[in-house]
Amino acid sequence: MTQEKITEQPSHYDHLEQMSVGELLEHINEEDFRVAEAVRKAMPQIEALVEAVEQRMKRGGRLFYVGAGTSGRLGVLDASELPPTFGVPPTWVVGLIAGGDKALRQAVENAEDDAEQGWNDLLKHEPTPNDAVIGIAASGTTPYVIGAIRKARKNGLLTGCITSNLNSILAHESAFPIETIVGPEFVTGSSRMKSGTAQKMVLNMISTALMVRMGKVQGNRMVNMQLTNAKLVDRGTRMVQELLGVSYEEARNRLLEAGSVYAANKMKNEEEC
Numbered sequence: 001m002t003q004e005k006i007t008e009q010p011s012h013y014d015h016l017e018q019m020s021v022g023e024l025l026e027h028i029n030e031e032d033f034r035v036a037e038a039v040r041k042a043m044p045q046i047e048a049l050v051e052a053v054e055q056r057m058k059r060g061g062r063l064f065y066v067g068a069g070t071s072g073r074l075g076v077l078d079a080s081e082l083p084p085t086f087g088v089p090p091t092w093v094v095g096l097i098a099g100g101d102k103a104l105r106q107a108v109e110n111a112e113d114d115a116e117q118g119w120n121d122l123l124k125h126e127p128t129p130n131d132a133v134i135g136i137a138a139s140g141t142t143p144y145v146i147g148a149i150r151k152a153r154k155n156g157l158l159t160g161c162i163t164s165n166l167n168s169i170l171a172h173e174s175a176f177p178i179e180t181i182v183g184p185e186f187v188t189g190s191s192r193m194k195s196g197t198a199q200k201m202v203l204n205m206i207s208t209a210l211m212v213r214m215g216k217v218q219g220n221r222m223v224n225m226q227l228t229n230a231k232l233v234d235r236g237t238r239m240v241q242e243l244l245g246v247s248y249e250e251a252r253n254r255l256l257e258a259g260s261v262y263a264a265n266k267m268k269n270e271e272e273c
Helices: 021-041 043-057 069-086 117-123 143-154 169-173 194-213 230-244 248-258 261-272
Strands: 063-067 093-097 132-136 158-163 176-179
Touching: 021 043, 021 194, 043 063, 043 132, 043 158, 043 176, 043 194, 063 069, 063 117, 063 143, 063 194, 069 093, 069 132, 069 194, 093 117, 117 143, 132 143, 132 194, 143 158, 143 169, 158 169, 158 194, 169 176, 230 248, 230 261, 248 261
Parallel strands: 063 093, 063 132, 132 158, 158 176
Antiparallel strands: none
């Protein structure tokens, strides 16, 4: 199988150390414009994966992200933002990173090179065939991720991936590969840049689309968000105020009593029945 490592190709720019700050920023921005187009080209792949994961989640399945380094951190970030944003349990979407939580802040030596540990980390969550696993690796060659996807697929889990190289080993091992071909990085090989941006965009699309399809959004509102600070209580109050046509004070009281915008709206509808 051919492995074309676009992520390791030389940058289109050279002598970066001789550029002014303005030139550096301009060229980085020029490269960033390529990311959205690369993601757009992968839309059919993203759609297929989301639809497949949705079917599993509606049967009670969970979604796992598996990655190393920047890719792993982005997966953990996306998973950790879903409970406060959509009011879902933290077990619905889980991010796993090579090296564990310590690797979120500093590199863990050789963690990504262990082809068995990814599946071992998944086993701690007692995966079932209703679950789905998405491997995230810009290169598409990370052993920790490939091993997890390979074992997951053999055990009947739905598998997908996000990578920035064509025809990678990871894509071959995944039932639903997503390939965002952003081209060489501004700093040669630094996949935390365009590849990481593409991964973040795709993860946003996957998780948001899933939460909408799972009924966690009403209209365009985060009606199940957790009320964890004053800003979110204020946001929720204004949502209730708009939905129910009541004063700010009444909306706030109803929100705090019910615990969420969704519950406050439901309670009002039940009162009217």
